Amino acid sequence: MKKASLIKMAAFLAASFAIQLSGAKAALAETAEANYALYCVQCHGSAGTGKGINAPYLAVAPRNHTSDKDMSSLTDDGIALAIKEGGAAVSKSTQMPAWKSVLTDAEIKDLVAHLRKMCKCSFKKP
Template sequence: MYKGFSLSFAVAFALGMFIQTSVLAQPAYAETAADNYKLYCVQCHGLAGVGKGINAPFLAVQPRNHKSSKDMGELSDANVFKAIKSGGVSVGKSTQMPPFGGILTDAEITEVVKHLRGMCKCEGKK
């Protein structure tokens, strides 16, 4: 009886360690900038990025249209980075744009800025 129990315990322990190690090996952040955009931005800016997310009707200030090359082209990458990291108020925009600096690393924010440039098919002011 103890031999069967020991074998079952050993298998369960090994399986538990494998699962725990697999879970711990997962990154705590999204794999790509597009994933981060989907996680943190689409609620307000929408899946298409045109500022028509599910929360947009309830906001006093409508979210920016990330596909607008005219609007996005007027912003420098540094300005967009700062807005994402420190929130809209940091760049003189809406207080309803929350800061993501406590959630995303600087490297992730830089990648999101690049993703936004791809969405608008534009470069920012230098």
């Protein structure tokens, strides 16, 4: 093979690899927001106020993720447990599903951080 062809092939492969890496980084950067939009908004609403499209049909109102008062009473571990194991695991609504078979532990941790941004709060001991 000619030297020029090898150089062109190497440049093409390097460019392809760089494009794949940049796409993966972009996808990781939006994981929490994308997961919230995909799995949470139906009940909690796109603004996180607990007024999603399914909320009127639930026996228990979904939590308002923008409420400093409500969210600051919850530990990050408690929020993660509710997401992972469902509402019953934290003595809340059984209508909150467990997401452990859908979300990884890392995605759940990122989702907890996203919820903290939504409420602009952190856990406060009573």
